[in-house]
Amino acid sequence: MRAGRLVTLLLLLQNRGRMTAQQLAEELEVSVRTVYRDVEALGAAGVPLYGAAGHAGGYRLVGGYRTRLTGLTAEEAQAAFLAALPGAADDLGLGGALATARLKLRAALPAELREHAGRIQERFLLDAPGWYGDADRTPHLAAVAAAVWERRAVLLRYRRWRAPEEIERRVEPYGLVLKAGRWYVVAGGATGVRTYRVDQILGVRTLEEFTPPDGFDLAAYWTGYLAGFRARLHTGEALVRLTPEGARRLGVTPAGEGWTEARVPIESVDHTHGEFLRLGAEIEVLAPAELRDRIAATVRALAARYGS
Known part of the structure; x- marks a missing residue:
């Protein structure tokens, strides 16, 4: 456990240059006192570390020192393939391994490529889940x-x-x-x-x-x-008339500025009833008759409810 933390501390300094004891403690999720002990251990092992106090102080590696300790563990290699999905790595219990793998990969890159990789991480983020659904509970x-x-x-x-x-x-x-x-x-x-x-x-x-x-x-x-x-999923078909806006929202190529008649695949009358109602006056259902009747009945009920 401590050996892995010492490697991570060394890689952090190698990748980021100067870091304060507080910054290192936050990254490593340990106390500042533990960081002091780890820095002493690295110094005793011959790693050329320089520490300075004050506002611009902190720890850094002396003389461009670089470690060659960049080999990935099996767990870190698995995590590296999930680098675009940090949430997925966390779900699989590989969040810590992913962070370490990124440090090792960055440490192995030349300076110009390391800077480029940093810009990508700063400017691009993939968030896979949809907006309105709560995250599924996956205890197993x-x-x-x-x-x-x-x-x-x-x-x-x-x-x-x-x-x-x-x-x-x-x-x-x-x-x-x-x-x-x-x-x-x-x-x-x-x-x-x-x-x-x-x-x-x-x-x-x-x-x-x-x-x-x-x-x-x-x-x-x-x-x-x-x-x-x-x-x-799409076991049926509906014949509809669409306004240009309705065609756009339903993904149908409009025939022109007026109404467009189209046949669209549907899952079921129950499901399509709700989906087509979302389009409001931008759609008219011509067939099947059951779907047209269902929508007409819903519109009459809404008109009665909201009428004066």
């Missing part, structure tokens, strides 16, 4: 992630939408996917390869090791899964 994510890393089967207790709602299933987790702020685990089992929402997992028990099928490609599977999901 760490256990599932560990099973994925270690190639171990698990016994899942899982909650699904159809009866029986709670099931128990032995699966072999091939990989994790973060989609729109929600975690999914792709796993093989007696019923084939399936996708499970991690926030719907009620319990996890780790079992024996397994070998994934030859040639399984997580990215290719996920692309196919999404295509199949969209195909299953």
Whole structure:
């Protein structure tokens, strides 16, 4: 634990130049007194550190000293692939490893590239989750992630939408996917390869090791899964008339300045009823008759409620 902290302290000074004891303590999440002891230990080990008091004081490395201790651990290498998603690294328990990996990567870069990497980190941020949804509670994510890393089967207790709602299933987790702020685990089992929402997992028990099928490609599977999901989602069709604004909002190419008639895929009458009402007077439903009648009934009810 302390050895890793000493390396991190050294890399911080190497990357940032001068830092005060307070700044180092905040970065390392230790007390200032602990920083003093760590600096003394590095000095005793022959690291040329210079400390100065006062407003412009702090610690820095003397004479352009640079450590060659930039090798990544396995955990840090895993975290480096999540560098664009710090929230994801935190979810998987790799937040600390990601921070250390970034320090090591920066320390290994020439000065000009190090400056460029710093500008990227300052100016670009990827925030994957949507605006209006609360973050899913995923208390079993760490256990599932560990099973994925270690190639171990698990016994899942899982909650699904159809009866029986709670099931128990032995699966072999091939990989994790973060989609729109929600975690999914792709796993093989007696019923084939399936996708499970991690926030719907009620319990996890780790079992024996397994070998994934030859040639399984997580990215290719996920692309196919999404295509199949969209195909299953849009099982119907509606005939509508749209104003130019309605066409724009529905993603339809307008025929001109007037109304545009178009056929659009729909999931179900219930779902589409709510979605089309959002467009207000920018849309008129021509078919199916059930959807047109549902929207007309809702409009009459709204007119009665808001009328004088």
